[in-house]
């Protein structure tokens with residue numbers, strides 16, 4: 001059967017997934033399926049602060065370099081995730097970083113990391129999840145250490161430093177929980193548009209918007225028209241759009257495997273057929289390729305303890321109905 005990356009590229013879309021060095025090294029079947037199906041690789045862990053910064057003044061690129069080499073060896077594009085986030089910060093971060101030195105740490109991090117990978121990166125998630133509606137700010141921004149220490153301009157600063165060090169990389173703002181027709185997602189879409197408009201109006205070197213797309217199999221309030229309108233508004237800012245972390249949690253779905261797989265596949269099909277109508281969409285990445293390794297096993301486990309099945313391949317790397325749904329959407 002024609003692999004997903006081939007079907008996608010026939011529509012001008014890059015298809016790929018997140019993976020990890022330890023998974024590829026320990027599971028040859030995953031590694032070969034990854035090479036067969038994926039045209040782009042994003043490290044699930046290895047380019048986050050806690051992986052890159054074991055101590056305040058030491059960077060460790062070993063794992064990131066291993067994945068960059070794996071991608072290069074197999075003719076797969078490599079995308080970076082993520083230069084600025086409020087999670088996956090190293091143990092030492094809290095007691096070391098403060099109002100006085102936060103800018104130094106941010107500038108040094110982005111400079112060092114984007115310089116190290118300059119020329120090897122298709123696109124960077126420069127800033128991840130900077131909005132949070134519950135924090136009740138008028139600009140919808142999240143009260144992260146970065147906002148607390150540096151104010152809203154940390155976002156523009158991050159993009160400018162990344163652009164200086166790697167003018168070839170597409171620079172992306174990545175966010176989540178905005179896909180559905182529910183009040184919080186609607187508010188999030190508004191805050192994101194305001195943020196993107198502000199960045200663009202200030203000449204910030206930002207080229208794309210990443211929509212994580214962690215879908216809920218049980219969630220029925222999906223309004224394709226509203227999502228399409230949002231994507232068109234983003235595209236009208238002269239931004240490309242990437243589906244960056246696609247999966248469908250089946251945490252609250254019935255136990256029966258066939259029923260679960262069918263609902264998960266339908267969620268993939270509904271979502272992708274809406275999103276892929278937007279011609280600014282250039283990439284679709286799953287957050288993992290096989291059910292054997294999904295963050296949802298820890299993050300959104302089922303009450304009945306049955307293994308979760310959010311991804312296109314099962315744990316033996318057999319394609320599931322979800323695979324067909326994604327294939328059809330391309």
Ligand code: XIL
Nearest residue numbers: 044045081088128176212245294295
């Ligand atoms: C997740 C990883 O998959 C987990 O293994 C880790 O424990 C936490 O981070 N949004 C993101 C990703 O942008 O970086 C997160 O990845 C999933 C949610």
